[in-house]
Amino acid sequence: MFARLKGIVDEIGADHAVIDVHGVGYLVQASRRTLGALGGTGAAATLHVETHVRENDIHLYGFIDRAERDWFRLLVTVQGVGAKVALAVLSVLDPSALAAAIAAQDARAPARATGVGPKLAKRIVMELKDKAALVGIGAADVAVLAKSIKTPEAAAAVSKPPEVAAFDDALSALVNLGYREAEAEPALRRVAEAAGEAAGDVQVLLRGALKELAR
The missing domain is CATH 2.40.50.140 (Nucleic acid-binding proteins)
Structure with a gap:
């Protein structure tokens, strides 16, 4: 083959x-x-x-890369997901974004794909959380997404307080995932307020905000 x-x-x-x-x-x-x-x-x-x-x-x-191929192989193992639907999911979520959505059990992210309804989207994130870990492709690593985000303000971030820089980077990541800023920002603020000293860690903010937005 x-x-x-x-x-x-x-x-x-x-x-x-x-x-x-x-x-x-x-x-x-x-x-x-x-x-x-x-x-x-x-x-x-x-x-x-x-x-x-x-x-x-x-x-x-x-x-275009092995990561996308590996996710395709995993997606088609989910009941109701054929090759066409798997490609539709990969058209709206790159491997890092899909990994972040599955780590946070955020069914709204794959639901943006053509042919994926709410029930199928929920099945995708639930089933792939365990399957991705079994094949060892780092499905639950939100850090991959955080490190991949390059904002126009990145060069100036060093002069910002850690909490502000982390908040801005996390908000940019959520917008790149397809969330509207109007819904992402309030969720991030709730997470940041509850995070205390960890509010300067973009990974903590991302994980928390994705869980908030998935509710």
């Missing part, structure tokens, strides 16, 4: 790309995140591939 494709981008569609490998065009279905990272027609591309064989059909699913 195919594990990786390395070639030239021949075509990019709404939910797929065609990769030309030595004159053979492989149609690969992919998330919007992966399609957006391909660089356009004519660009060199390398995709990690998951192959699904169904009766007389062979479907290829491509991923």
